[in-house]
Amino acid sequence: MKGYSVSRRALLKAGTGVAAASLLGLKSVSAQEKSIRVFWWGSQERADRTNRAVDAYKKANAGIDAKTEFAGWSDYWPRLATRVAGRNAPDLIQMDYRYMFEYARRGAIVPLDQYLGNALKIEDFGKANLESCSVDGKLFGINLGVNSSCAVYDMSAWEQAGVEPMTFGTNWDEFASKCAAFAKGNKRRRFYATMDASGHEPAFELWLVQNGKVLYTEDGKLGFDEKDAGNWFKYWADLRKAGGCVPADVQALDKSTLDTTMLTLGHAATVFPHSNQFVGLQQLNKAKLDITAFPVTKGGKPGQYLKPSQMWSIASDSKLPEVAAKLANFTVAEPEGTKILGVERGVPASSAVREQLAPDLDDVSKKVVDYIGKLGPYTAKLPPSPPKGAGEVFTVLERVSQEVGFGTSPEEGGKKFVTEAQTILKRG
Secondary structure, eight states, X not given: OBOOOOOHHHHHHHHHHHHXXXXXXXXXXXXXXXXXXXXXXXXXXXXXXXXXXXXXXXXXXXXXXXXXXXXXXXXXXXXXXXXXXXXXOOSEEEEOHHHHHHHHHTTSBOOOGGGBTTTBOOGGGOXXXXXXXXXXXXXXXXXXXXXXXXXXXXXXXXXXXXXXOOOTTOBHHHHHHHHHHHHHHOOSTTOBSBOOGGGOHHHHHHHHHHTTOOSBOTTXXXXXXXXXXXXXXXXXXXXXXXXXXXXXXXXXXXOSSGGGSTXXXXXXXXXXXXXXXXXXXXXXOSSOEEEEOOOBOTTOOOOBOOEESOEEEEBTXXXXXXXXXXXXXXXXXXXXXXXXXXXXXXXXSOHHHHHHHGGGOOHHHHHHHHHHHHTGGGBOOOOOOOOTXXXXXXXXXXHHHHHHHTTOOHHHHHHHHHHHHHHXXXXX
C-alpha cells in the first residue's frame, strides 16, 4: 500500500494555517476533502505502473492526493466486499466484467454517463467497448484495455522437449497429444507441458462455447449439465494420467497470482492467463515467452471473446466522484498516463491511444497487440453477464477440480459441481 504519514509538528502547523485563514474570512479545504483512494488487483508490475501514473497525475494537479492499494485476485474481492458493506469503499475501484453487474445493481458503484465529454473523454472507445462496460443501458465502467484469454508458453522448454508448441488452430486432441509427447521428451524433474486448467473458469467457459453451450444463460442459470462438466474434468484427468499436465498437489500451489502460476514456479511450460497478463508474466520469467490462442474443437468453432480486461468504477459513496473520474481518464485517454500504463492491463480501447503507444512499445507489448489482432477469426460474441453468485461458483469449480485431481471420478466431480453451482445461483 502506498500512503503517507504526518508528523505532530505538521499537524500543529496545519491547524495554525486553518485558524489564520478563518480569521481572514477565507474558506479552507482540508487535505482529506481533496484525497481519494484507489484500489486494484494485480501483480507488482501493475502496481509499479499504476503508482507512477497516479504520481504523474498528482504532480500535474496540485491539491489532489490519491492513496493507492493493491492485492492479488483472490484477496481483492473479499476485501472490496467488506469495505463496500462497511461503507468504506475506495473512491476508484478496479472492476471486472464478472462483478460489474452485481455491484451496479446493488447500488455500490455509480453511473458515469454524466461525466462523458467532461471529466471522461472516452467517446472514441466505440459503441462496443462502451456497451461492454454498461449495465441496463448505463455506463458503470471505464475500459482499461481490451483483452482475451490466451495460452502463454516457454518457447525453449517445448524446443528442448522436441515438440512443437500449439498455435492458432490447434485442437484439444492435438494439444493433448503434444503434452503427452512433451512428457516423453522432457528431462526436467517435476516439470510438465501444461498447468491443470480443469479448475480455470475462463478455460472451461471457452470449451463450453466451442461445444455449443454457455457458462450462464441470459436468465442467470447454468448453461451446461453434469455430463458437460464431467467431460471437462475427464479431459484433464486423462492428461494428468499421461503425464502431460501437473499433478493435483502441484497445481494447488497456484494462488491465482502471476508469481504463483505453474510457469513462474517452474512446474509447467504452458499456462492460460488473460492476454493483458503476458507483460507481467514475462517480467517474472527469465525464459522467453510467447503467446497464442486456446485450443479449438475439431471443427474450429471459436470460443474466445474480446472483453474489457478491467474497468475503473467509482464508489457510490465517494465524496469526490469527479476527481476519481478525472484520474481514471488520465490513465485511459491522456498520453502521459496511458504511456505509463502501456498494455499491461490490455490493448487500449482508444484507437488514438493505440497509435500514440505503438512507436514506443517494447517487443513484449507488441506481442500482446499482435495477438489481439490475430485473434479475430477465433472469437465469439461476448457472453451473457455472470449472475449474482458467479464468484462463489468459480470457487466451487476450483475446489471440485482439485478433488477430482486427488481421486474423485470426473463423473462424480461433474455431478457435485453442477449441484453446488445450482444451489448457489438459486440462493443468489
